[in-house]
Amino acid sequence: MRRFLLGRTLSTAVTLVGLATAVFFLMKLLPGDQATMAAGRNASPEQIALFRERLGLDEPLPVQYLSYLGRLLHGDFGQSAVTLQPVVTDLRNLMPSTVELVVVATVLSIAGAVLLALVTATRAQGRADTALRVAAVAAGGIPVFWLAFLLQWLVGTELRWLPVAGQLSTDTVVPVRTGFVTADALLAGDPAAFGDALLHLVLPAIVLALPAAAGLFRTLRASMLSALESDYVAVARAKGVSMRGVVTGHVLRNAAIPSVSLAGLQIGWTFAGVVLVESVFGRQGIGSYLTTAVTQKDTQAVFGAVLLIGAITVLVNFAVDCAQLGLDPRVRRAQLAAA
Amino acid sequence: MPYRSPLIALPLAAALAIAGCASGGSATTTAGGTGDLVFGFAIGTLDPVLADQTQNSVPDNALYDTLVDYTRDGKLQPRLATKWTVAPDATSVTFTLRDDVTFADGTPLRAADVVYTLDRTRKVGTGVASLINDYKSATAVSDTEVKIDLTRPNAVFVGALSKVFILNSALVKQHEGTDSGQAWLAANAAGSGAYALESLRQGTEIRMKLRPEHWAKQDGRPARIVLSNVADGATARNGLLAGQYDAAIQSKDDAATFANNPGFRVVQRASSAQNYFFINTKSPKLSDVRVRQALAYAFDYQGFVTNVEGGSAKVATGPLPATLSCRPELPASAQDPARAKQLLAEAGATGLSLVAEYQTWNPAHIQAATLLKSNLADIGVTLDLKQITYPAYIAQLAKPETTPDLFYMSDFPLYPDAGTILARTYTSEMIGRGSNFGNYGDPEVDGLVANALATPDEAARCALYEQAQTKIAAAQVSINVSNPTDTLVVRDGFTGLGDSNSHDMINLLDVRVAG
Numbered sequence: 001m002r003r004f005l006l007g008r009t010l011s012t013a014v015t016l017v018g019l020a021t022a023v024f025f026l027m028k029l030l031p032g033d034q035a036t037m038a039a040g041r042n043a044s045p046e047q048i049a050l051f052r053e054r055l056g057l058d059e060p061l062p063v064q065y066l067s068y069l070g071r072l073l074h075g076d077f078g079q080s081a082v083t084l085q086p087v088v089t090d091l092r093n094l095m096p097s098t099v100e101l102v103v104v105a106t107v108l109s110i111a112g113a114v115l116l117a118l119v120t121a122t123r124a125q126g127r128a129d130t131a132l133r134v135a136a137v138a139a140g141g142i143p144v145f146w147l148a149f150l151l152q153w154l155v156g157t158e159l160r161w162l163p164v165a166g167q168l169s170t171d172t173v174v175p176v177r178t179g180f181v182t183a184d185a186l187l188a189g190d191p192a193a194f195g196d197a198l199l200h201l202v203l204p205a206i207v208l209a210l211p212a213a214a215g216l217f218r219t220l221r222a223s224m225l226s227a228l229e230s231d232y233v234a235v236a237r238a239k240g241v242s243m244r245g246v247v248t249g250h251v252l253r254n255a256a257i258p259s260v261s262l263a264g265l266q267i268g269w270t271f272a273g274v275v276l277v278e279s280v281f282g283r284q285g286i287g288s289y290l291t292t293a294v295t296q297k298d299t300q301a302v303f304g305a306v307l308l309i310g311a312i313t314v315l316v317n318f319a320v321d322c323a324q325l326g327l328d329p330r331v332r333r334a335q336l337a338a339a
Numbered sequence: 340m341p342y343r344s345p346l347i348a349l350p351l352a353a354a355l356a357i358a359g360c361a362s363g364g365s366a367t368t369t370a371g372g373t374g375d376l377v378f379g380f381a382i383g384t385l386d387p388v389l390a391d392q393t394q395n396s397v398p399d400n401a402l403y404d405t406l407v408d409y410t411r412d413g414k415l416q417p418r419l420a421t422k423w424t425v426a427p428d429a430t431s432v433t434f435t436l437r438d439d440v441t442f443a444d445g446t447p448l449r450a451a452d453v454v455y456t457l458d459r460t461r462k463v464g465t466g467v468a469s470l471i472n473d474y475k476s477a478t479a480v481s482d483t484e485v486k487i488d489l490t491r492p493n494a495v496f497v498g499a500l501s502k503v504f505i506l507n508s509a510l511v512k513q514h515e516g517t518d519s520g521q522a523w524l525a526a527n528a529a530g531s532g533a534y535a536l537e538s539l540r541q542g543t544e545i546r547m548k549l550r551p552e553h554w555a556k557q558d559g560r561p562a563r564i565v566l567s568n569v570a571d572g573a574t575a576r577n578g579l580l581a582g583q584y585d586a587a588i589q590s591k592d593d594a595a596t597f598a599n600n601p602g603f604r605v606v607q608r609a610s611s612a613q614n615y616f617f618i619n620t621k622s623p624k625l626s627d628v629r630v631r632q633a634l635a636y637a638f639d640y641q642g643f644v645t646n647v648e649g650g651s652a653k654v655a656t657g658p659l660p661a662t663l664s665c666r667p668e669l670p671a672s673a674q675d676p677a678r679a680k681q682l683l684a685e686a687g688a689t690g691l692s693l694v695a696e697y698q699t700w701n702p703a704h705i706q707a708a709t710l711l712k713s714n715l716a717d718i719g720v721t722l723d724l725k726q727i728t729y730p731a732y733i734a735q736l737a738k739p740e741t742t743p744d745l746f747y748m749s750d751f752p753l754y755p756d757a758g759t760i761l762a763r764t765y766t767s768e769m770i771g772r773g774s775n776f777g778n779y780g781d782p783e784v785d786g787l788v789a790n791a792l793a794t795p796d797e798a799a800r801c802a803l804y805e806q807a808q809t810k811i812a813a814a815q816v817s818i819n820v821s822n823p824t825d826t827l828v829v830r831d832g833f834t835g836l837g838d839s840n841s842h843d844m845i846n847l848l849d850v851r852v853a854g
Contacts, residue, residue, distance in 0.1 A: 033733070038465065039464065045772065081465070082389075083386075084518075084521040084522070085525050090541070149573050152573070152577045153573075156577055156581050157580045164578045164583050165379075165567070166543070166544070171375075173538060280573075283543065283568075284540055291570060292381075292570070296392075
């Protein structure tokens, strides 16, 4: 087991270094002089030279690369040309908001997928099952930006049930402590602000959750149907265990194993999805930061955010591998045998 | 109340035992003179050194003061400075400051703050620092008098100071750190403006409250202004309709939604920008001015303005944007394919094949490039189109031989003085430095611009600007396409947004609450 974890940790570290290296060389391959862009329009040659020195661009490429890796190890992602702050400070300030959205979206997608799979797997080929399968295909195929605008218009503008955008209403003030708006509202002892923050989370979270839930639902349903035809289910039923007991006690756990891998991948995709959703819903976070950085040609910020999202995806997959080891004795045995 | 949540908020309130959960709406305003303005707007940083970006200068202009300001027709007017004197040789300028100005923390504003701000701007070296390249040093002659020395004659230096927001030096020094206070100023304000910073949520929202003690206090200003982050036009439109925002910048298509909505006004205003195809005058294929003129005669300006820009834009009338003063009377760009063919024949340019580059972030740029390709085909010129990013284009400008034949772009002055664009874009010394987009150089134009910048007399300077522009127009450095318009949608109850006497389309100091 220890050897497995060590191996996975090493491969994760290698992946992260590879990611950082790819990001570095992509920065170098991008056309345009980084110092000229950082110094701004109309900058004099002296100002550009100053920025070239500040950014270390006057060093040979291998020195720049090693210095870049060294800075990354110390949490230095460079300085944003838009905010004039260290990129890592920006990311640290914005990360809680993104995590808050991703967590709510992930909870919604997993809960929704499990619930619907439970309902349909035991009623396979029934009307509800057919309708939900069709809906899942549709939800998985809907472009996220279209869904975002549709919900924004219908639920926000026409029905006015939920706010169109933002994280808090403009007459609600919550002091920033953790950066998680909901948590900050609770820490401030302001339940109304907490409710307000939750209401602002609903639409973007649904937009992020729906495609993920559709994929999870289909995988889970298929696994459950397969599991329901297993011998152990027939035995359990023969012993008089109720269908509900079989499904919740045996089938769901076995059927969940392939879905855990998918859920892990989808958390990574959800972090990538926030790029669009945060911008459309005017939310603070890594996604809207990345969007602004791209439109403002803020190279350091773009690569800092990309590196962070990439690192999160790699680490989530590492966590999923570990989770599978705990969940699936077959995987555990295989790893022990390999060790 | 901008939105109501009968289906969600009430059960939530019940479940969480929270009262008032459903009441959370943006405080849109109302008559009475002291409401709040919620402006759907792209949020930037607060550090005034980056006020060359509109999203930063809009809040900075409310939180800080500048020495001078511009009126809508491009006239300089006093702000913190009551008067200024440019030395006869234009190598220095002396300002007299108001003596009744205090920063938001109550500290009086003094000449030393002006000196500190200019020195810090130069030290940081980005953003508005490029506007004061000629800054040498500043001296506080007294608390209310400051003398600025320049490295070379520059009679329009005063105009650049309309973008330099004066900092509370004592306050910034406390937070200077190792980055000249950049990290602190990104999220905090140290100004003397009509509004004080109430709160900031990075990238999401800026709240400012009115300072009743401000030296230029005026009735009817909103008590609070909230800039809410909106990067997307559709979100802004939905937010306006839902009552979440009171004003937002809109595309013409989105603004059309509000045309018959009695609760809103659609304000259109000529943009300070101009759209161009810059021509690489150093390209062997384009060195003959007749070829460049032929390209200009080929383009369907009216079709572009009507079909692509929705009819609200105007066809350009010269190399500088129409909102600037000191422009000579030049004819509007016009299509004349027959004349184009004649010029090509006279120049002996047959079978001409060119490359035009454009950016893809704006659909209008793609349409402009496509239209030019079609128009040039009609006169026998083959045009290859290539997509490019702006940084990549700037890198190509390093050498005339790497500069594309044509490049479509919008350009605008950071402050309304013709000299800013003339010196940056049309003088020889800027070739290879990323801003002379046509690689254009003419010693006569260089001389005219240099003379103009050294001429304190406004009328004489204007005449020199006009002579330079006439020569540039004759050299056909660019295909001067159009002057676009900007569009704002404003909820009824507010005035002064887009339609004030300010040079900037959005000047929060001009907003008034009706009633």
